[in-house]
Amino acid sequence: MKKELKRLATMNRMQKAGLALFYKKGYFNTSVDDILKELGLSKGAFYYHFESKEDFFVKIIDELVAHKVYSSLIEPIEGHDNPVDLIMRCFEEALETAVHNEMDSGFVLSNFINEFNGKHERIMGHLNEILRNWEVNLVSTVQRGKFNGQIDRHVDSESVALFLMSSYMGIRTLMVETAPSALKYRYMTQLRQFFKSIEVKQHT
Amino acid sequence: MKKELKRLATMNRMQKAGLALFYKKGYFNTSVDDILKELGLSKGAFYYHFESKEDFFVKIIDELVAHKVYSSLIEPIEGHDNPVDLIMRCFEEALETAVHNEMDSGFVLSNFINEFNGKHERIMGHLNEILRNWEVNLVSTVQRGKFNGQIDRHVDSESVALFLMSSYMGIRTLMVETAPSALKYRYMTQLRQFFKSIEVKQHT
DNA sequence: TCTAAAACCAACCCACGGGTCGGAATTCTC
DNA sequence: GAGAATTCCGACCCGTGGGTTGGTTTTAGA
Secondary structure, three states: OHHHHHHHHHHHHHHHHHHHHHHHHOOOOOOHHHHHHHHOOOHHHHHHHOOOHHHHHHHHHHHHHHHHHHHHHHHHHOOOOOHHHHHHHHHHHHHHHHHHOOOOOOOHHHHHHHHHOOOOHHHHHHHHHHHHHHHHHHHHHHHHHHHOOOEOOOOOHHHHHHHHHHHHHHHHHHHOOOOHHHHHHHHHHHHHHHHHHHEOOOOO | OHHHHHHHHHHHHHHHHHHHHHHHHOOOOOOHHHHHHHHOOOHHHHHHHOOOHHHHHHHHHHHHHHHHHHHHHHHHHOOOOOHHHHHHHHHHHHHHHHHHOOOOOOOHHHHHHHHHOOOOHHHHHHHHHHHHHHHHHHHHHHHHHHHOOOEOOOOOHHHHHHHHHHHHHHHHHHHOOOOHHHHHHHHHHHHHHHHHHHEOOOOO
């Protein structure tokens, strides 16, 4: 019984260290040895737990990356009150985390997508699934906004979701090298502006 | 005299092939041999013309990538009539090219930025310069819009420019794997919506 | 046509990285 | 505490990739 626990513990350590390095230096630019060195483990240990570097990475995506995206971008907007506000708060929060994160290297999911886009079918499959989950969630949140009478019924939910995703992925990329705090502020300003334009006009 | 010409011709061939492969497979995942194989040239030829792989890449950035961004995103919006329209047309055109481009791998500049973000100071310096040019150009275009009385004087030009850049970089990433034509349409819809929100309200 | 420089070739060097394997240490189970 | 299974070590294999070098072909120019 305890064996299974230790097994999982070790695998988890490797995956966490792996994600940290893949995120920081990129997949192709990170060797298995790099990860092992950080943990004081050997190649044997690694290949005892994982079939290959690729298999290792796929598991990281399905578990850690998916979870990260879920907890920071999906779960926070699943409430039932004021969808627009939820999305704004969620993005703000996510960006704020990035600002305070010393050694931020961008949006994890976006980084990996960029590295494998059109290059590696299998891995892209797993990354795209996370992306789709996010999208579905955004779409339904926007639709809730329509029901609640906050968002104009004439706008296309899917388009809005897509626009939100695009801009978020882009700003996270830009925030890596240039004054994240200032960029965050500017970005949020325009995001608010955009939301205003699709909100139902209040005939006060 | 003709020697210099041949020299430049060969270097150009290498750079073009290099950019194509770097763009398609990424920098770290493309070997110098890959490029040489495609041209039927040898290592000796390569290292006769370039100091190193990195030097080779930097030159590609400064010449080819910079030029590409300039001709597709900067030059088209430098006119003097209707800035909003110019930007819309320009983005539309750029996305349309991507749609029709079999084997599209995303926005060249964005791809490279993602690959080196926070990882490689020197290369990021060159990439950021292109980014800044683009930004400056967008900012001044937005400001022209204010002068012309098309854009609300209260909006912050830099924020708008940033928002445009973000969304464009994001949508280009997303377009690689998912029905580019549909995404383009949806994106343009929302971009128009955004512009509406910062345009001066016509009191007809 | 002859020479010298420019352009290019191809074999070589070496470090690195993914993956293998036989055995040693640890841990569980009885 | 013995035996077996699990976990891990570390030396090894081998293909790859960046870079070097000595020499060969091509070209310019007088």
